[in-house]
Amino acid sequence: MADKEFNILDPFSSVDLGLAESADGVKQWAISNRGIIQPIKNFFNDLIVGIDNGLNAVPPLIMLVLLVLIAWQAAGRRVAILVAISMTVLGFLSPNAWGLAMTTLAIVISAVILCFIIGLPLGILAGKNDRFETAIRPVLDTMQTIPAFVYLVPVVMLIGIGNVSGVIVTIIFALPPLIRLTSLGIRGVNASVVEAARAFGANPRQILFKVELPLATPTILAGVNQTIMLSLSMVVIASMISVKGLGNEVLRAMGRLDAGKALVGGLGIVILAIVLDRITQGMGQSGRERGHRHWWQTGPVGAVMRVFNKT
């Protein structure tokens, strides 16, 4: 390319800055720095495998009951019934569907936990600081729009294939809405309430934890919900770098043109998405909308409390 003669009407094809080659240098760096990356990788791998083993160790029926109870507590009776039906259907999709779903759930949970740990502080900072918000916005846009295959390769080169890379690519894609919505939530807090807190002697930390975060919670939970949904949408792509679970089923079915297997994997992902979405949406709604004040006044905990209070 570069040996082409310079043409003023087409200046681009004759100049080669070598960007692609220098970006490739990441590979060399990764190979020579294995020692640093390996312990970090092991830590995250242990986290993911731990959650996966935990979820798969619970007998499916007990897990089902637990999920229904969580749904009842977080989102009310209707959602609990929906979750019960959906998860039963999921279990009957194929003999190994439940186990695959739990593996996928483990990946999603790990990714969401890490997103929350990274995203909440960044979101708070973006909500408080206009300059940081302006600086981070193009980064978030890039993370959301750049095709996953672009960063799939460098991530695999750095860390190798497996769960950890899967979680990292999932985080890259799923993190932005949490940061955006946390920032939005912090900015949306009524300024006069914050002023009142200042007027009564609260320090910045107290204002954050006693006023801003509680009032921004519904918006932040909407961000968590979005993050979960995007994480699920990444499971098929993540399975290309050897992440197990429902996504892997879809990928293998694609390779063998096995429509039945693809349907099982696809439906499993959809059901998981519906269940997680309804539960987290329920958490985002204020108790007032559902006619009570505190979470412990309703759901299974509320029922138990009432029994205890009677005796």
Next chain:
Amino acid sequence: MGSSMEEPVIDCRNLWKIFGKHADEAMKAVQAQGLGKLEVRDQFNCVVGVQDATFTVNRGEIFCIMGLSGSGKSTLIRHVNRLIEPTSGQLFIEGQDVNTLSARYLRELRAEKIGMVFQNMALMPHRTVLDNVSFSQEVRGHDVRERRENALRAIDAVDLNGWDQKYPDELSGGMQQRVGLARAIAADPAILLMDEPFSALDPLIRRQLQDKFMSLSAEMKKTTLFITHDLDEAIRIGDRIAIMKDGALVQVGTPEDIVTNPVDEYVADFVAGISKLELISAGKIMEPVEAFERHSGPFDASDWPEAHPDHSLDDLVNLSISTQHPVVVKADGKAIGIVTKNALLRGIQGDVEDASTLKH
């Protein structure tokens, strides 16, 4: 009330606040060349919020700042607890310059010495009434039982017993503002800052809350800076009133001063619609006995109604309604002046000069 004690609790000296990017340059130009508000706006693209405000509030006094919206009164009151930093000037609270306090002592001052009530209540929607009221003590890290006791006492003082476990959105507007008042007094601060506390309420509720506030205030004797855009309210509540216009205090005085001696057209316009019945005293409109005798000759006041110089026009009307005679004003048993019917009528109009020199 407490103005006899003459101990300034809030002492504001030549306070200026200019908003804008070039506020400091604008301030220098104002000091050097005496620029006006419009010149500052045009030359520096800055807005003058407060112009050279100087006033003191004595211990136990209720000092009202009255002005229309945009006159800078809410900006001025926020300098007292330094929610806003002044561009120039000083503000002392009990002799301590607020603007030299470190962040830590400033927070201590805000939490323990100053209570503030806001026009839009600014209650925390996620906290119960009790938790709202005890907020300032909570951030100071006071003992749970102690702050609960203080909060319940404050809630009781504003007649909201039994509502302490409710949330603000379960309360009516008037009740919410009572919570605001309870929050301000819970830590028993020396100073109350009231930023148009009753403006957002309907007239009947406003009246009730004014009465509640005045009875509380008489009991607690807190030094109060009270902002309002309602002159009636300022006159009802204030021991002294400052009229604010375009960021400057144009007149400071007792309600009677302001109503009877407005310094300029602007104040006079405000005062025009105010009922003078409760504000003007017999002493202001009476004609001295000698002057009366000069034009009407000696008189026999034995069956004339008698009044004290401090009696209001309202009292004088009641006295003279059942008789044809003028009212004789007596101090220490001695007649010092006469209020004729004509003088009384002029007085009701607020025309004090004319009332005491009426030709008969």
